[in-house]
Amino acid sequence: MRTVSRRSLLRAGLTVAGLGAGAVAFAACERDDQSDATQFVHPDGAEVNAAEALRKPGVVRDVTLRAVAGPVDLGGVTVNTWTYGGGLPGSAIRLKAGEVLRASVHNGLPTDTSVHWHGVALRNNADGVPPMTQQPIAAGSQFRYQFTAPDPGTYWLHPHVGPQLDRGLYAPLIVEDPAEPLSYDDEWVVVLDDWIDGVGGTPDEVLAELRQGMGGMHGGGGHMMMGATSALLGGDAGDVAYPHYLVNGRLPSAPAVYQGRAGSRLRLRLINAGSDTAFRVALGGHVMRVTHTDGFPVEPIDTDALLIGMGERYDALVTLADGVFPLVAVAEGKDAAAFALVRTGSGSAPAPVVRPKELNGRIVAYRQLRPAEAARLPGREPTRNVVLKLTGGMMAYDWGINGKPFDPDHFEAIRAGERVQIDLVNTTTMWHPMHLHGHTFALESNGLRKDTAIVLPGQKLRVVFDADNPGVWMIHCHNIYHAESGMMTQLGYLR
Numbered sequence: 001m002r003t004v005s006r007r008s009l010l011r012a013g014l015t016v017a018g019l020g021a022g023a024v025a026f027a028a029c030e031r032d033d034q035s036d037a038t039q040f041v042h043p044d045g046a047e048v049n050a051a052e053a054l055r056k057p058g059v060v061r062d063v064t065l066r067a068v069a070g071p072v073d074l075g076g077v078t079v080n081t082w083t084y085g086g087g088l089p090g091s092a093i094r095l096k097a098g099e100v101l102r103a104s105v106h107n108g109l110p111t112d113t114s115v116h117w118h119g120v121a122l123r124n125n126a127d128g129v130p131p132m133t134q135q136p137i138a139a140g141s142q143f144r145y146q147f148t149a150p151d152p153g154t155y156w157l158h159p160h161v162g163p164q165l166d167r168g169l170y171a172p173l174i175v176e177d178p179a180e181p182l183s184y185d186d187e188w189v190v191v192l193d194d195w196i197d198g199v200g201g202t203p204d205e206v207l208a209e210l211r212q213g214m215g216g217m218h219g220g221g222g223h224m225m226m227g228a229t230s231a232l233l234g235g236d237a238g239d240v241a242y243p244h245y246l247v248n249g250r251l252p253s254a255p256a257v258y259q260g261r262a263g264s265r266l267r268l269r270l271i272n273a274g275s276d277t278a279f280r281v282a283l284g285g286h287v288m289r290v291t292h293t294d295g296f297p298v299e300p301i302d303t304d305a306l307l308i309g310m311g312e313r314y315d316a317l318v319t320l321a322d323g324v325f326p327l328v329a330v331a332e333g334k335d336a337a338a339f340a341l342v343r344t345g346s347g348s349a350p351a352p353v354v355r356p357k358e359l360n361g362r363i364v365a366y367r368q369l370r371p372a373e374a375a376r377l378p379g380r381e382p383t384r385n386v387v388l389k390l391t392g393g394m395m396a397y398d399w400g401i402n403g404k405p406f407d408p409d410h411f412e413a414i415r416a417g418e419r420v421q422i423d424l425v426n427t428t429t430m431w432h433p434m435h436l437h438g439h440t441f442a443l444e445s446n447g448l449r450k451d452t453a454i455v456l457p458g459q460k461l462r463v464v465f466d467a468d469n470p471g472v473w474m475i476h477c478h479n480i481y482h483a484e485s486g487m488m489t490q491l492g493y494l495r
């Protein structure tokens with residue numbers, strides 16, 4: 001995701017020469033005092049093929065994704081940006097658990113890209129992380145991803161190159177349960193985003209400005225945010241001042257509208273596709289019954305609002321009342337909000353400035369959620385401990401892990417079959433939504449299954465997972481600016 005060293009480029013070149021030959025080890029061009037990449041399972045290796053075979057790949061679903069540059073109408077404001085297929089968000093991809101997604105990606109952007117399938121326990125060489133799991137998809141070229149989606153749930157997709165996800169390159173990925181246990185009448189996928197691209201800057205410019213640290217802020221384009229604070233997030237809420245906040249690609253002044261029937265049961269699938277904003281979400285006049293987070297089921301619990309970090313998802317059921325209701329997603333700590341409408345009857349729409357009382361009602365926290373029986377990890381003592389200190393700060397913009405910025409040649413070693421425990425120790429004064437690729441961990445405290453979890457400032461979050469998906473996997477902050485400036489590392493399965 002960040003500037004690639006010459007060393008890893010060389011390695012990637014050799015990797016490609018070996019594609020298709022089965023278990024080809026990384027050819028490390030240089031040894032260093034850290035990890036020797038040849039020790040780890042190769043993304044195209046035999047172990048990865050074996051893990052994929054165990055998923056019993058089903059019917060193949062073909063989709064085409066075109067990453068394109070062009071104008072997008074946010075609702076009266078037209079921006080030049082990058083999207084999948086010209087719409088914002090990109091059209092949802094749907095398949096059933098156990099089916100195989102075969103996605104042809106055409107890169108119509110002026111630069112390299114990739115597609116990462118966030119949250120899916122997929123085969124390593126489909127994970128979309130150049131140069132670790134594939135070569136970048138060069139401008140004007142194509143790439144085909146093919147993987148089995150083993151678990152039902154609400155997922156999404158975005159590039160894993162630079163801060164591209166802070167443009168319009170995102171879309172929902174819905175994996176349906178062939179034996180869906182919930183009963184509901186309809187679904188509404190709600191994608192939340194913080195928007196800057198094409199409005200006085202690009203995400204690349206924002207990143208460059210942030211990386212100068214506070215010292216550079218006077219000369220910059222004024223995208224830095226000072227004083228965004230939130231008690232729920234333990235203090236500093238975000239680094240970037242966004243001009244707009246969107247629900248399903250729409251501004252509050254021309255909102256997305258869900259048209260439904262009073263009395264019907266609606267399944268909300270909420271996705272935070274933002275880059276530097278947690279959203280506090282409520283549907284005015286309604287209680288939400290939370291059924292899933294990050295795709296995995298929880299024991300259903302009622303809430304008035306949800307706090308959703310970047311990369312996190314929640315599914316919730318609501319029984320629709322009669323009228324017109326605001327869905328408000330407050331940009332937590334930033335004094336602004338995204339807005340959409342639910343309409344089941346006649347009446348005039350509430351104004352975008354409305355702040356339903358539910359926003360300050362019950363906000364279900366991780367500690368109040370319990371994994372559903374089927375989602376619980378079996379009890380077992382960990383056999384491997386990995387300590388990841390989240391380090392750095394806003395002043396120098398030197399976010400890192402264990403005091404170092406991302407190093408593509410460094411791996412935290414784990415072994416297939418282990419129960420791995422990771423301590424995410426936040427030594428910084430800011431919250432971080434930490435995401436692990438290829439696995440859904442469990443919070444050690446209550447077993448809640450997540451692939452992205454908020455770690456508050458000064459706190460430690462202990463998570464555990466079973467090492468059952470061989471390969472090399474990123475673990476990083478889903479604040480794209482933190483990740484890009486270094487808060488990212490990778491786990492490597494020993495061969």
Ligand code: C2O
Pocket residue numbers: 116118158160311435437474476478
């Ligand atoms: Cu949403 Cu490393 O990804």
Ligand code: CU
Pocket residue numbers: 399431432433477478479482483487
């Ligand atoms: Cu962070």
